[in-house]
Amino acid sequence: MNDRVSTRQAWMMLSISVITSGILYFPTFLMQSSGRDAWLSVILTGLITLPLSILVVLPGLRFPGQNLIQYCGIILGDIPARMVGLVFVFSLLVLLATAVREFTDLLALDILPLTPIVVVASLALLVAGFSVYQGITIIGRAAELIGVLMFLLVATITVFSLPQADFSNLTPVLEKGWQPLLAGTGIQLKLVTQVALLAFILEKLDSPVSAFKAGIGYAITTTGVIFLTVATVQIVFPTEYGALLSDSVLSAIRQVAIGGFITRIEAAIVAIWVSGNFVRFSLIYYLAVSILAQVLNLKDHRSTILPTGLLAVSLSLMMFPNIFRLFEFTTHTLPVYHSIIYVVFFGFLLAVAVIRKKGEPTLPLLKQSYKQMTFELASFVSSVKRVYYSIVMPQPPAS
Amino acid sequence: MFKRLLISLLILCLLPTAGCWDRKEVNQTAVAIGLGLDSFQQDQILYTIQFPQTEQPGGEGMQSAFVTVSAADDTYTTAARKISLKSPRSILFQHSTVLVLGEDLGRKGLSGLVDYLARNRNIRESADVFMARDTTAADVLSVPTQVDKVPATALASMIKKQDRLAGIYTRTPVSDLTSKTAAPGMEPTVPGIAIVEREKNQKHLELSGTAVFKRGKLVGWLNEEESRGYRWLRPKMVTGGTITISCPVGGEPVLIENIRAQSQIKPEIRDGQIIMHIKVREEGFFYEQRCLHQLVTPEMLPVLNQHIEQVIKKQITLAVRQAQTLNSDIFGFGDALRKKYPGQWAELAHRWDDIFPTIKLEIEVDAKIRRVNLVSQTTRLKY
Numbered sequence: 001m002n003d004r005v006s007t008r009q010a011w012m013m014l015s016i017s018v019i020t021s022g023i024l025y026f027p028t029f030l031m032q033s034s035g036r037d038a039w040l041s042v043i044l045t046g047l048i049t050l051p052l053s054i055l056v057v058l059p060g061l062r063f064p065g066q067n068l069i070q071y072c073g074i075i076l077g078d079i080p081a082r083m084v085g086l087v088f089v090f091s092l093l094v095l096l097a098t099a100v101r102e103f104t105d106l107l108a109l110d111i112l113p114l115t116p117i118v119v120v121a122s123l124a125l126l127v128a129g130f131s132v133y134q135g136i137t138i139i140g141r142a143a144e145l146i147g148v149l150m151f152l153l154v155a156t157i158t159v160f161s162l163p164q165a166d167f168s169n170l171t172p173v174l175e176k177g178w179q180p181l182l183a184g185t186g187i188q189l190k191l192v193t194q195v196a197l198l199a200f201i202l203e204k205l206d207s208p209v210s211a212f213k214a215g216i217g218y219a220i221t222t223t224g225v226i227f228l229t230v231a232t233v234q235i236v237f238p239t240e241y242g243a244l245l246s247d248s249v250l251s252a253i254r255q256v257a258i259g260g261f262i263t264r265i266e267a268a269i270v271a272i273w274v275s276g277n278f279v280r281f282s283l284i285y286y287l288a289v290s291i292l293a294q295v296l297n298l299k300d301h302r303s304t305i306l307p308t309g310l311l312a313v314s315l316s317l318m319m320f321p322n323i324f325r326l327f328e329f330t331t332h333t334l335p336v337y338h339s340i341i342y343v344v345f346f347g348f349l350l351a352v353a354v355i356r357k358k359g360e361p362t363l364p365l366l367k368q369s370y371k372q373m374t375f376e377l378a379s380f381v382s383s384v385k386r387v388y389y390s391i392v393m394p395q396p397p398a399s
Numbered sequence: 400m401f402k403r404l405l406i407s408l409l410i411l412c413l414l415p416t417a418g419c420w421d422r423k424e425v426n427q428t429a430v431a432i433g434l435g436l437d438s439f440q441q442d443q444i445l446y447t448i449q450f451p452q453t454e455q456p457g458g459e460g461m462q463s464a465f466v467t468v469s470a471a472d473d474t475y476t477t478a479a480r481k482i483s484l485k486s487p488r489s490i491l492f493q494h495s496t497v498l499v500l501g502e503d504l505g506r507k508g509l510s511g512l513v514d515y516l517a518r519n520r521n522i523r524e525s526a527d528v529f530m531a532r533d534t535t536a537a538d539v540l541s542v543p544t545q546v547d548k549v550p551a552t553a554l555a556s557m558i559k560k561q562d563r564l565a566g567i568y569t570r571t572p573v574s575d576l577t578s579k580t581a582a583p584g585m586e587p588t589v590p591g592i593a594i595v596e597r598e599k600n601q602k603h604l605e606l607s608g609t610a611v612f613k614r615g616k617l618v619g620w621l622n623e624e625e626s627r628g629y630r631w632l633r634p635k636m637v638t639g640g641t642i643t644i645s646c647p648v649g650g651e652p653v654l655i656e657n658i659r660a661q662s663q664i665k666p667e668i669r670d671g672q673i674i675m676h677i678k679v680r681e682e683g684f685f686y687e688q689r690c691l692h693q694l695v696t697p698e699m700l701p702v703l704n705q706h707i708e709q710v711i712k713k714q715i716t717l718a719v720r721q722a723q724t725l726n727s728d729i730f731g732f733g734d735a736l737r738k739k740y741p742g743q744w745a746e747l748a749h750r751w752d753d754i755f756p757t758i759k760l761e762i763e764v765d766a767k768i769r770r771v772n773l774v775s776q777t778t779r780l781k782y
Contacts, residue, residue: 110520126412166634172741237574238582238734244517254524255574263525 009140009212011217012147014197017283018222019150020276021099022191024247026226027233029331031243034184036175038239039231041184045192047224048185052343053195053215054366059349060202062359065269067203069294075353084345085295088200090289091341093308095194097315098330099284100124103277104316105323109246111270120326128281129309132289133302136204139282146275147365154225157249158232160256160265165235188333191222196342200287205315209369216373285309289391415572420454422706428710429488432465433551434522435536436512437501439471440581444500446478447537448490449551464548467540492521498537498573499529505610509580513615517577522575525556530610530617532591534546540648542594545603557591557606563632566640566657568606569630580615583748584733587612592622601749613727619722628718631679631711632730636661642683644706647699651690655683655707655768666736668743674759675732679711691779693772707766715762723756732758 023093060283063071068088070200072081104117105125131138140317174181198215205211209348229249233242236252245251252264257263289308295300353359435447449468470481482490504512516522533540540550547553560571568590579587591608609621609629621629630637637660646653660681667674685695685703694703722729733751737744747754 002660103403123412168634168735168738171738175737209696237578240583241517241578241581251524251574256571257525 002285003135003137003204004206005136005140005204006206007031007213007217009137009144010198010201010205010210010214011221013140013279013283014195014214014218015123015221015225016143016147016150016276017197017280018191018194018218019154019225020254020273020280021102021194021274022188022226023154023229024249024273025102025327025330026191027230028189028243028245028248029327030184030230031234031248032152033187033331034180034182035243036170036172036234036239037181038184039227039234040173041181042227042230044181044224045185045188046219046227049192049219049223049370050216052192053198054212055221055350056199056342057202057208057211057215058345058362059072059353060344061208061242061362061365062353064208065203065292065324068291071359072349075349075356075358076141085291087341088297090272091290091337092284092291092317093312093315095334096281096284096288096312097319098326099277099280099318100312100316101326102330103274103281109323110200110250118313118317120177121316124277124281125285125309125313127278128285129305131278132281132305134287136201136283136286136290139279139286142282143279146272146279149272150276151225153269154228156254156265157256157269158228160258160262161232161236161252163258164255167235169238170231174393179300184369187331188226189224190330192289193335193338193342195219196338197283197287200291202257208365209372211371272357285312288312323389410661412660415661423489423491425490426489428592429486429604430455431495432549432593433497433499433540433554434492434495434526435469435499435501435531435540435560436466436504437531437535437537438504438507438553442507443473444472444475444478444504445535445537446472446482446493447499447540448479448482449549450486450541451549464543465550466736469472469537475512476519477484487563493523494552495523496526496599496700497529497551498522498526499531499539499554500589501531501536502533502617503535504590505612507616509576510614513580517581519657522573524572524577526573527558528573528588528589529554529558529592532593532610533621534594534608538594539592539604541550542602542604544637550604554592554604561606563639564641565629566637567626567695568609569626569633580612582734584735584737584744584751585731586727586729588621588729590626608774610633611722611725611727611729613725618727619721619725621718624714625718628714628716629729631660631715632662632677632718634662638680642681642707642710644703644710646688646690646692646694647702647706648692648694649690651688653685653689653703653706654687655692655703656686658682658684658769664730664732666732666739668740672759673732673736673744673747673754673757674761675735677715677760677762679762679764681707681711681764682769683707684767687770688777691777693777695776700768703768704766707768711764711766718762719758719760723758726756728750728755 004135026035027038030041060071061072068086069172072084076084104120107120108115108117131142195215195218198218202211205214233252235247236255237248242248253266253269256265259390285308289304290301292304298304320329365368412776429450431448432451433449437445437447447467449465449467451465452463468482468485470478470485472478472481501730543550544553558568561567562570569588571587571589576587576589589610591610593605593607594602595605596602597668609626611619611621612618630735637657639658642655642657644653644655645651660679663678665676667676688694719730724731728751732755736747
């Protein structure tokens with residue numbers, strides 16, 4: 001069975017799925033709500049993401065080797081756990097439908113205006129469904145591959161936009177006080193709360209440390225990447241104009257003209273974005289399917305792939321009559337909905353587990369992971385130092 | 400069994416990848432290289448598209464290197480699509496590098512146009528915008544330049560080349576026009592293009608003046624000297640271009656080539672009076688002199704530097720004065736003020752039309768001649 005994932009795979013899958021959903025439409029919403037402080041709002045949100053990424057895995061770590069429904073069952077009782085599981089399946093289905101609709105609408109907006117979106121949506125989910133059939137390891141490996149391209153993509157956008165940059169567009173800071181900043185953070189909750197997906201794949205990870213590492217890595221990468229894209233759009237366009245555009249990142253990329261021959265690179269960008277979306281669909285799809293299998297006590301998740309996919313495609317077509325309702329849903333409804341069922345629920349689960357003294361205490365685990373991570377960080381820094389000294393000096397310094 | 404099913408499924412997947420609803424065959428398309436927009440009759444739009452003419456192999460000489468097709472209608476889009484009544488091929492707009500606006504259209508206002516430019520996915524944000532001066536865009540697009548036969552490609556490279564060589568006008572991509580119209584405390588400018596007639600039937604194109612906009616309407620022009628002043632004040636580094644000063648001894652023209660210049664605008668509110676501190680750092684090469692005085696000596700360089708500073712100061716002052724006369728904040732003074740004094744800007748923004756003409760300038764130019772090119776002393780004829 002392909003159901004184990006490594007730390008790096010988990011980190012890449014989560015990061016890609018959040019970055020693809022945050023990279024093209026997102027800066028526009030952020031600039032509409034926080035104005036020129038959009039970049040600052042991303043950093044503020046990053047500070048919230050970090051503790052959240054630890055909170056969501058804590059309940060699961062009390063029950064090593066058990067999946068979501070099993071440990072919910074121990075904490076809350078069997079029937080409530082299954083009902084909670086159904087809520088999660090439904091939320092993932094809605095998330096998948098929203099993701100598919102975001103994907104198809106952007107393609108329809110910019111590249112395929114006449115193609116019926118049902119074709120794009122079904123083809124996308126057909127490919128994703130095939131990788132779900134193969135298991136999560138396959139999705140993880142694809143994520144490792146596409147992740148590199150994804151980071152290259154963002155680096156390219158930023159570097160190539162520097163000739164057009166006007167850094168004074170990032171000021172004035174806090175022009176209208178703290179309120180716009182917090183409004184921007186509110187919108188980003190949609191992205192932030194997806195860290196809970198980590199809790200769903202917890203039992204497939206090697207060790208508790210790797211859960212922490214994946215979570216923290218996720219928080220840092222997504223914050224960094226979204227910060228870079230938002231800041232890039234802001235230095236290329238005045239914020240008031242960027243807030244008018246439907247997909248400000250693509251418009252910013254259209255500006256790129258290096259030396260008269262590196263132009264019109266948006267085709268490459270969209271290609272990488274599409275492959276990122278493949279990972280995103282596959283991950284959400286897989287989680288929906290596997291939790292459904294857990295709830296129904298199925299041995300294998302595969303039998304639920306086809307019905308879930310059909311539901312997702314039809315939901316994605318029926319949920320939103322037009323693009324404004326889609327935007328309203330992703331910026332106003334999803335943040336509240338996800339905060340409640342992902343963050344508040346896991347906090348509640350942790351509190352109940354602690355009070356009812358279920359599972360193993362996680363404090364020693366936290367301490368041990370902290371020690372291990374600081375040790376790994378120190379050894380990484382020292383190896384960097386060693387390489388550096390080996391370059392600048394013939395002999396390493398006597399320590 | 401499963402494998403065979405899978406393989407046939409994968410082969411089926413290949414079918415939709417071969418093409419889709421939105422394909423365009425190359426031999427069914429015509430590439431638009433230049434677009435022109437004019438106001439037509441009462442409130443119609445005249446849309447002009449320039450297509451290149453490819454040479455027929457074995458044909459006897461070309462009539463013209465390009466054709467222009469125009470159509471008029473109520474909206475930009477319907478006017479553009481009416482061109483399909485006159486041309487059999489579907490038009491590829493993505494490759495047009497030039498957008499020419501007619502002067503009439505500019506005077507009437509660009510309000511609808513800016514939204515059209517920003518919304519339409521077929522118009523490239525990096526295309527250069529020009530304002531037809533005392534003529535229409537349709538006419539501009541039908542006149543070849545002296546060197547290059549196709550006006551659209553010629554215009555696009557002219558505006559970039561002159562920035563390095565002559566250093567007079569500043570290019571305006573579509574994105575600059577749209578974003579400066581949207582952002583508060585900033586007004587766009589567009590370089591002008593005029594048709595010059597030297598002899599009968601000997602027309603050609605020449606860049607001329609900078610069109611100044613105010614609330615999306617063309618309100619006036621900067622002349623050559625003022626355009627140079629505007630160029631010094633642009634936020635990005637200014638490379639290339641020339642500065643003509645007069646010889647400190649005899650008064651003959653002396654040419655300095657600008658290598659790089661960077662300006663900074665710092666606003667200050669002093670007792671209710673808004674003062675813009677403009678600081679320009681300029682580096683140049685000594686390039687040419689019409690007189691025979693020994694100018695390139697360590698003693699003379701500071702004097703020359705002072706002359707350069709004075710010329711740049713004068714150009715900037717002229718540009719700002721003309722902008723204040725037209726009451727259009729083309730330098731982004733309002734934006735600079737907003738970044739430094741976000742609190743006061745909230746009230747000033749309402750009265751900006753009354754305030755902008757009263758702004759005072761304090762200009763500080765730091766010019767340095769770095770090198771003298773191939774001779775270190777002035778070469779003289781012996782006899």
